[in-house]
Amino acid sequence: MKHIDTLKAHGLFDARVPRYTSYPTAAVFTTDVRDDFQAQSLGSLDPDVPVSVYLHIPFCERLCWFCACHTQGTVTLSPVESYVGTLEAELELLRATLPKGIRMGRLHWGGGTPTILPPHLIHRLAKAVRDVFPPAKDFEFSVEIDPTMVDRAKIDALAAEGMTRASIGIQDFDPLVQAAIGREQPFEVTRACVADLRAAGITSLNTDLVYGLPHQTEARISDTIDKVLTFAPDRVALFGYAHVPWVSKRQKLIDEDALPDDLARYHLAQLAAERFEIAGLPAVGIDHFARPGDELDTARRTGRLRRNFQGYTADTCQTLIGLGASSISRFPNGYIQNAPATAAYIQRITAGQLAGTRGYEMNFDDQVRARVIERVMCDFRLDIADLQDEFGAQAANIAPLLPQIAAKFDGLVSLQNQCLEIKPEGRALTRIIASCFDAHVPEGVRYSRAS
Ligand SMILES: C=Cc1c2[nH]c(c1C)Cc1[nH]c(c(CCC(=O)O)c1C)Cc1[nH]c(c(C)c1CCC(=O)O)Cc1[nH]c(c(C)c1C=C)C2
Ligand SMILES: C[C@H]1O[C@@H](n2cnc3c(N)ncnc32)[C@H](O)[C@@H]1O
Ligand code: SF4
Numbered sequence: 001m002k003h004i005d006t007l008k009a010h011g012l013f014d015a016r017v018p019r020y021t022s023y024p025t026a027a028v029f030t031t032d033v034r035d036d037f038q039a040q041s042l043g044s045l046d047p048d049v050p051v052s053v054y055l056h057i058p059f060c061e062r063l064c065w066f067c068a069c070h071t072q073g074t075v076t077l078s079p080v081e082s083y084v085g086t087l088e089a090e091l092e093l094l095r096a097t098l099p100k101g102i103r104m105g106r107l108h109w110g111g112g113t114p115t116i117l118p119p120h121l122i123h124r125l126a127k128a129v130r131d132v133f134p135p136a137k138d139f140e141f142s143v144e145i146d147p148t149m150v151d152r153a154k155i156d157a158l159a160a161e162g163m164t165r166a167s168i169g170i171q172d173f174d175p176l177v178q179a180a181i182g183r184e185q186p187f188e189v190t191r192a193c194v195a196d197l198r199a200a201g202i203t204s205l206n207t208d209l210v211y212g213l214p215h216q217t218e219a220r221i222s223d224t225i226d227k228v229l230t231f232a233p234d235r236v237a238l239f240g241y242a243h244v245p246w247v248s249k250r251q252k253l254i255d256e257d258a259l260p261d262d263l264a265r266y267h268l269a270q271l272a273a274e275r276f277e278i279a280g281l282p283a284v285g286i287d288h289f290a291r292p293g294d295e296l297d298t299a300r301r302t303g304r305l306r307r308n309f310q311g312y313t314a315d316t317c318q319t320l321i322g323l324g325a326s327s328i329s330r331f332p333n334g335y336i337q338n339a340p341a342t343a344a345y346i347q348r349i350t351a352g353q354l355a356g357t358r359g360y361e362m363n364f365d366d367q368v369r370a371r372v373i374e375r376v377m378c379d380f381r382l383d384i385a386d387l388q389d390e391f392g393a394q395a396a397n398i399a400p401l402l403p404q405i406a407a408k409f410d411g412l413v414s415l416q417n418q419c420l421e422i423k424p425e426g427r428a429l430t431r432i433i434a435s436c437f438d439a440h441v442p443e444g445v446r447y448s449r450a451s
Contacts, residue, residue, distance in 0.1 A: 003425060006412070007426075010412070010429050010432060012450065013262040015449070015450040017447055018438070019447075019448075020431065021307060022330065022370075023373045023374070024335075024360055024362075024366060024440045026328065026337065027445040029335060030358055031357060033334070033358065037334065037359060037361055038356040038359070039097050039354060041333070045319060050103045050105030050136035051105065051317055052105055052107070052308075052321070053104050054110060054320055055114075055129065056322065057109065058071045058083075059072060060072070060074075060112055060116065061073070061075065061113070064183040065183070065250050066182070068247060069112065070325065071113070081121060082346075086350070088124075088125075090355065091131070091132045091323070095131075098132075102133065104136060105136045105317045107129060107141045107142075108141075108142045108144075108310060110144045114143050115145050115146055115149050115154055115158075116149055122157040123160075126162075139162065141161070141162045142165035142167060143166060143167065144167045145166050145168045145169070145197075146169055147170075147185060147190040147192075147193035148184075148189055150193055155196045155200045159201055164203075165202070165206060168197075168205070168206070169208045170190060170207050170208060170228060171183060171185075171208065172209065172220065172221065172224050173228075174216070174220040174224060176220075177213050180213065180215050180255060182250075191231070194231045203234075204234050204294070205232075205233045205234050206233060206234065206235040207228050207233045207235070208239070209225075209228065209239070209272070210239050210241050211238060211239075212240050212241035212269075213260075214254055214255055214259050215258050216260055229279050234294045235290045235291075235294055236276060236288065237288050238288070240448075243449075244446070265451070276289040282297065284296050284297060284300045286377065286430050286431065288311060288312045299313075299314035309330075322337075323338075324338065325344075325345035325355075326338060333362050334359060335359050337358050338355040339357045364394060365394065368395065368398065369439055372398055377434055381420065382419070383418070384402070384418035384419065385419070399418060401437060402415055404436075405436050409426060409429065411426075413426055432450050
């Protein structure tokens with residue numbers, strides 16, 4: 001059987017499994033999580049251990065058709081300005097709930113489009129965050145940047161507030177592909193943005209690309225990659241296009257007939273991965289690439305790579321506090337998601353309540369499986385001995401799954417001394433293999449494809 005047929009037989013093109021940016025996944029969260037779970041989790045944090053903070057800006061000036069992120073369009077600044085006020089109010093609620101002396105190890109502004117904020121709002125928001133979460137030693141601050149929605153003044157404002165990493169959205173540079181996803185973004189504009197970031201002293205640059213977009217061909221993605229490489233990015237994220245029009249209504253504008261078919265999509269991903277490897281950006285996990293010396297590459301090589309809602313990270317903080325509409329907080333024993341709709345979020349905060357509306361409290365078995373799935377997604381490998389070190393006897397629940405998986409994915413994985421490893425030729429099936437350890441299959445949820 002040809003290799004591609006083997007992968008196909010294991011569900012490469014048909015399986016619909018989560019992306020495992022968390023376990024259990026957001027689809028499993030429910031509204032009947034305990035009322036006091038969020039306040040109690042926040043209040044019982046150890047002030048000596050720094051936390052990560054994620055801040056969501058759910059506004060964009062344009063709404064790209066392909067996008068599955070939680071955001072809304074606005075042409076005026078007034079909703080953005082009032083939203084910043086709500087974030088300030090949320091920060092005050094957090095201050096009243098958190099133990100005194102808590103510090104922030106990492107801060108990420110995502111969206112939506114954080115760079116919709118003009119300089120004065122960037123300064124106001126950064127100050128409000130710092131007041132409640134003073135930065136710890138080696139503090140890092142990353143921001144998602146839309147090159148068409150930023151200028152030198154905004155970049156300087158972010159740099160002055162301590163931005164250490166910029167993540168720019170590119171997706172694809174081909175004009176036909178851009179037209180088909182409702183996202184015009186000239187190369188020159190992107191290049192000028194990168195030049196401004198460099199001039200402002202930003203040393204770490206990530207670029208986001210997507211494969212599997214309408215009208216994308218090997219020649220077009222290859223040309224995009226040529227252009228991206230001229231920026232000398234430290235990291236590249238290459239996401240498979242998730243076509244989920246039942247979740248993201250604007251995707252109904254995407255012409256499904258123009259989407260590459262299964263095999264074409266697979267080859268696009270393969271070609272891109274090869275090009276990055278050759279360019280000196282080895283793969284990190286299933287969809288990232290990082291230059292040697294970048295902390296993501298270092299984390300990969302030393303077994304310290306982690307997975308969070310943004311994808312792969314070298315962040316070691318156990319706790320992530322999410323602020324803003326739809327943001328998810330992660331505590332050692334569970335998750336809480338703020339009200340997804342911006343209006344509902346604002347209403348909660350304005351009423352003086354924390355905004356968590358759905359979530360999941362993990363039991364011990366969930367915590368073990370969360371670690372298992374994270375290791376599989378990060379290392380392509382699971383060693384029962386490591387699991388025993390961390391969780392003791394509970395690892396025994398997982399051990400019997402290994403020979404079953406080894407038999408099912410025969411030839412694509414290896415199993416020796418209770419250590420399961422996905423071989424390079426089986427890596428396209430990583431999400432599918434990870435799902436074998438998932439004890440929660442939500443009802444009525446349709447995930448995007450697995451590859
Ligand atoms: C910033 C962009 C994206 C984020 N997630 C996705 C993108 C493109 C992709 C994505 N996430 C989910 C789905 C649907 C299910 C699937 O096909 O796997 C897709 C296509 C699930 C999901 N992830 C998060 C949430 C809240 C959901 C929806 C669950 C639900 O309510 O049904 C967490 C999450 N993902 C992103 C953020 C910023 C975030 C948390 C705030 C980004
Ligand atoms: C934050 C990043 O998420 C990616 N992104 C946004 N929407 C989708 C989607 N439907 N499928 C895959 N990736 C997506 C983009 O690359 C963006 O820059
Ligand atoms: S890709 Fe970025 S700019 Fe486009 S709609 Fe999504 S969040 Fe907004």
